[in-house]
Amino acid sequence: MVVTGDGEGERPAPAPASRKERGRSHSEAERKRRQRINAHLATLRTLVPSASRMDKAALLGEVVRYVRELHGKASEATEGVSIGVIPGEGDEVGVEEEDDRWRHGGHYGAGGLGTDADADDRLRPRRVRAWVCCADRPGLMADLGRAVRSVGNARPVRAEIATVGGRTRGVLELDVCCDDDDDVTAAGRAVELSTLRAALHAVLLNREEEHLAAAEGCKRPRYTTRIAKVQ
Amino acid sequence: MVVTGDGEGERPAPAPASRKERGRSHSEAERKRRQRINAHLATLRTLVPSASRMDKAALLGEVVRYVRELHGKASEATEGVSIGVIPGEGDEVGVEEEDDRWRHGGHYGAGGLGTDADADDRLRPRRVRAWVCCADRPGLMADLGRAVRSVGNARPVRAEIATVGGRTRGVLELDVCCDDDDDVTAAGRAVELSTLRAALHAVLLNREEEHLAAAEGCKRPRYTTRIAKVQ
DNA sequence: GGGGACACGTGATAC
DNA sequence: TGTATCACGTGTCCC
DSSP states (O other): OSSSSOOOOOOOOSSSSHHHHHHHHHHHHHHHHHHHHHHHHHHHHHHHHTTTTTOHHHHHHHHHHHHHHHHHHHHHHSSSOOGOOOSSSOOEEEEEESOSSSSSOOOOSSSSOOTTTTTTTSSSEEEEEEEEEEEEEETTHHHHHHHHHEEEEEEEEEEEEEEEEEEEEEEEEEEOOSSSSOOOOOOOOOHHHHHHHHHHHHHHHTHHHHHHHHHHHHHHHOOOBBBEEEE | OSSSSSOOOOOOOOOOSHHHEEEEHHHHHHHHHHHHHHHHHHHHHSSTTTOOOOOOOHHHHHHHHHHHHHHHHHHHHSSSOOGGGGSSSEEEEEEEEEEOSSOOOOOOOSSSSOOSGGGGGGOOOOEEEEEEEEOTTTTHHHHHHHHHHTHHHHHEEEEEEETTTEEEEEEEEEEEESSSSSSSHHHHHHHHHHEEEEEEEEHTOOOOHHHHHHHHHOOSSSOOOOOOOOO
């Protein structure tokens, strides 16, 4: 407890400026600083998707994830232009869950405080990467969009579509979030993924002869790559 | 100071659980929480460019700016398909620096605490937007990538390339960062930009007759659009 | 009660 | 010297 009297009874008597006054301006400055930080935190809460009603620490974790998500894309674009999206010769469709999440260069201090992100790993939306490679055709984009929407509460995070020589490859990254009381069981997750896979397979099967012919007509390699963020 | 004895001398005697023990576990948990937050903060410090050696509040401000930067790009892509990237009829190349930076919806609290991000505005990487519009041809992507790399320490943040009807437009956004003791003079900045511009001009001039002929051969417009949905 | 999360005031410390 | 930041322990409120 702070002594109620204003006099400097005993003690080393640190300064001529009344100790009480100093303490007051001090705590006031500290309060200012705190609310500066919290203001920025509140701003971040509005910026980062689905970070409302989050713990302060969890919010920061989500911000880390979000920044990594975007930051990673940028450096990926560095390598020329994302060769991963270049379409191959064969038709294919794939869906995979990325659970090797951001384990690069974390360096959470030297000490033993590496357990901070373990708790909310469970509740976090899981990153799913889906791709399809087939002959290009008009309406392919729309079909891919439909495929994405076919799986419930999947948030498209990023999409790349490249078309070269009439062949198209689309790579989608989704956050499949199980916000509320959805089934987070392995079975529930699997059915969502298979739904997405089936939808993409439908996209693949949709190629028609006229489109094939059209693709034949244009031998010249044609790139169209697009890096987009959807929130 | 807390009384050193373990006994509950007088006072309301709050609980049968030794008060000292409770306080210890309490402060311990609080410390745990603190270092959880700080760990995420340290991670953010490594993720956000030029945010090392920054005040905790300033760091968060920078994070806000960074997230807004990428987030803004995302919502830009939302409008259907970023019509800005649709190629026009004439060949052109451009380089411009975006200095109207993120002055939208700041709302840094109502008070006078709006001065925290002013200091590091100078050291921050500047955003450069470069574009080229020409006839499509194989290898255009590679050439653009080369053009980007031709200017030192330029980090590609985002790239869009759209090809329609044989005409291609590529828009690149770069962070030209002057981290260490590089020349931040106006002359130094100008030479970097002109280097980039020259490289892009070389890309533009590279169109050859065979590519033009090839472009004639494929009349069918080829779109690459994007699913977009923003909350 | 017990645990988590937050704001607060305070001592230490750097420029 | 004042004026920043930071970590710490504590009180308090809410599941």
